[in-house]
Every structure is written in C-alpha cells, then in structure tokens.
C-alpha cells in the first residue's frame with residue numbers, strides 16, 4: 100500500500116538536492132589522458148582540494164569521478180561549517196580516547212583549517228554564499244548539557260572559538276523550541292552553499308591545471324617500477340601517484356580503504372519558501388544548528404533565509420527518499436511546532452563515511468594517498484585533508500598533519516558492507532528514547 104504524502108509534499112516536490120537548483124554537479128566528459136602525475140579518485144571536496152593544492156605547486160593531476168564532478172556528498176550536504184567544533188562531535192570523551200598531546204595538535208589543526216577555509220574562499224574568489232553565522236548545538240537531555248560544557252571548555256582552551264553555554268531558560272534567544280535542555284553557541288562557525296562551493300573548487304582546480312573527467316569509474320590499478328596503471332571503464336591512465344578521495348562512496352576498487360569506512364546515508368529536506376521573518380521567528384540568529392542526540396538533527400536557513408533546510412539520519416539503511424523525507428518532516432515539526440502544516444519541496448540523500456574511531460584520516464599506504472572518514476562533518480575537514488594529502492604527495496612538509504599520525508583501524512571480519520547498521524540504528528533510537536527524546 101503506498102503512503103499518501105500529499106499533506107507534506109508541496110506541488111512540484113522533487114527528490115533532488117535543493118542545492119542543485121543553483122549548482123548541479125558538473126559533467127566533464129573530457130577524454131582520459133594517457134599520463135598524469137597524480138590520479139585522484141573522487142571528484143568531491145577532498146579530491147578537488149587536493150587538485151587545487153597540487154596545481155598551485157605545478158603538479159599535474161587528473162580528477163576521476165564515476166558520476167559528474169561534485170555528484171557525491173559534497174553537493175548534497177548541509178553546508179554547516181566549523182573548525183574543532185566538528186571534532187568535538189566525534190567523541191564526547193575524546194580527551195580519554197586520544198593521547199592528550201596529539202589531541203591538542205588535532206584541535207589546533209582543526210581550528211586552523213577553518214581559517215584556511217575562509218582564506219581559500221577569498222583567494223580563489225569562490226562565490227558560494229559563505230557567511231560566518233555561528234553554530235548552535237541543542238542539548239537533547241540534561242546530561243548532554245554537561246557534555247556540551249566539556250566541549251565548550253575544550254574549544255575555549257584552544258583559545259578562539261568563543262563557545263558559550265546557554266541554559267534552558269535562555270533557549271528562546273536562539274530557537275523557538277522547548278525540546279532542548281539548553282545548548283552551546285560557537286561563534287567561529289559558518290555556512291556555505293555546498294554545491295556552489297564544490298563547483299567553485301572544481302573551477303579553481305581546472306584553472307590551476309587539473310584535468311577533470313566525469314563518467315570515469317576506477318576499477319583498480321597495477322603498479323610497476325614505481326608507477327601506477329589506473330584501470331577505468333574508459334581505459335588506462337598512467338600516474339606517478341594515486342589519491343583516494345571516495346569517502347562515503349568507497350567501493351570494491353579500493354578494498355583496504357573500504358574496510359576502514361562505514362558508509363551511512365543521511366537525508367535532507369527543504370521547506371517551501373516561508374519568508375525570512377518566519378524563518379527567524381524559529382531560528383532567531385540564522386545560524387547553523389545541530390544537536391546532541393545519537394540520531395542527530397542538523398538544520399539551517401537557506402542562503403536567502405526564506406526556507407529551512409533540515410537533515411538527519413532518517414534511516415540507517417537505504418530507504419525511499421520520500422519516506423525519509425516524511426520522517427524528517429515529522430522530526431522538524433516536533434522540534435519547531437510553529438512549522439506544522441508547512442510543506443516540503445525537496446528531499447534527498449547522500450552518503451557520509453564514519454571511521455571506526457570517528458576521526459578523519461589522511462595518509463599514505465603503498466604509494467597510495469587518501470583523505471577519508473568525514474564522520475558527517477567534512478566541508479572544512481575534507482578541504483583541509485585534501486590539501487594535506489597534496490602536501491604529502493609533493494613532500495617536504497616539515498609538519499605532517501596530526502590526522503596522518505593516527506592508526507586507521509578496521510573491525511574484525513568487516514569488508515566494508517555494514518550489515519550491522521540496522522542494529523546500530525535500533526540501539527541509537529533506544530538510547531535517545533531512554534534519554535527522554537520521544538518524537539510525537
């Protein structure tokens with residue numbers, strides 16, 4: 100029996116990222132060159148950022164994507180940006196999980212990556228609606244507010260985030276809900292139109308000498324005499340080095356990397372135009388927003404502030420985008436009751452990739468470089484790690500990334516197909532319920 104979603108979907112509803120209205124992924128049907136210095140697999144933010152940095156150093160690269168350039172998560176995400184704020188999400192007890200000296204370096208590097216991101220937008224003149232709008236993180240339970248306090252301390256100890264805890268009685272200053280038990284405001288955070296950002300990166304990479312090839316599916320490679328023959332559906336390209344930047348779409352071509360990543364679908368919806376006044380009545384300061392639940396919500400105004408874009412793990416397995424959209428609509432109106440009756444015009448999905456340790460990774464193995472494991476928060480991080488990978492390839496960097504000094508663990512008997520996700524979803528839902536979060 101098919102569900103009736105007419106109450107929820109506006110006329111003309113589409114199953115397509117809202118962002119693609121202004122910035123659809125770029126077809127680049129360029130013929131595959133025979134030779135290159137670096138073959139980059141994956142034409143998202145990580146691969147394009149690598150290509151930009153290589154281009155700046157005069158190193159030739161070819162960016163290969165089996166779909167259009169920017170087709171992956173890079174043009175589908177929420178466009179919420181922060182520095183070390185996104186690291187804190189990895190583990191509430193990062194302090195215990197990672198060597199304190201390395202953790203301090205990671206936090207410092209993640210903070211600096213936010214500055215680098217802003218500098219890149221300026222330098223390459225990327226027209227992508229960038230705004231330094233700040234971030235609000237809602238505490239879904241009283242104990243979550245304690246965790247946010249620890250996160251605020253970690254960020255403020257790093258010196259620049261200006262993180263502030265908001266108790267429940269001050270929630271009204273930020274958001275029109277009484278579902279949260281307070282929250283955290285981080286000033287050093289921003290928003291971007293992710294598809295325009297990705298297109299801008301692609302244009303910069305091209306300007307700096309990279310060749311972009313869409314529709315090229317990498318099947319694997321062989322290595323002889325220190326050079327690689329990269330096999331694709333369009334023939335072979337010979338390269339001095341390979342860079343893997345496939346994140347949540349990592350597949351059988353790169354089994355070692357695949358075993359270290361857990362791909363998870365994330366879904367988003369866009370409301371119909373509401374007008375800025377109504378958006379601001381709900382999201383007072385037009386920031387980017389998230390929360391502390393296991394099954395977290397993330398949301399923000401559209402760049403023109405006329406709509407609300409809302410995302411979350413509507414399902415832990417592949418599910419129909421309409422069903423997921425309807426579920427997100429329920430989550431949205433439960434959180435922001437003023438939006439009851441508002442319809443949605445777009446719903447879409449994309450894949451993120453979690454590493455087992457919930458931290459991002461950059462590195463090299465057998466001459467193959469990689470930047471992988473965004474853990475749901477990769478616009479700034481993947482821009483940074485792509486740049487780190489390029490520096491790794493060029494050599495001579497006297498301060499390798501802290502993220503390259505972490506082990507990149509896998510799970511016993513795991514081949515990259517996360518059969519356990521339905522159980523994880525159930526466990527997460529149960530934990531949120533035990534914390535008192537009940538969606539009506």
Ligand SMILES: Cc1cc2nc3c(=O)[nH]c(=O)nc-3n(C[C@H](O)[C@H](O)[C@H](O)COP(=O)(O)OP(=O)(O)OC[C@H]3O[C@@H](n4cnc5c(N)ncnc54)[C@H](O)[C@@H]3O)c2cc1C
Pocket residue numbers: 140141142143144145146163164165166167169170171172173174175176177178179180315316317318344345346347348349350352365366367397410448449450451470471473474475476477478479480481
């Ligand atoms: C719905 C959603 C919301 C998100 N919200 C946010 C957010 O608000 N803020 C934030 O910072 N991050 C967010 N993220 C995460 C962020 O989008 C990702 O971390 C980031 O885009 C990853 O970039 P990437 O270049 O590593 O991978 P992707 O952009 O996913 O690109 C990987 C590419 O590899 C290609 N590929 C895979 N295998 C092959 C092959 N064998 N041959 C050729 N090509 C191949 C794919 O076609 C794909 O285009 C979100 C993600 C999703 C899905």
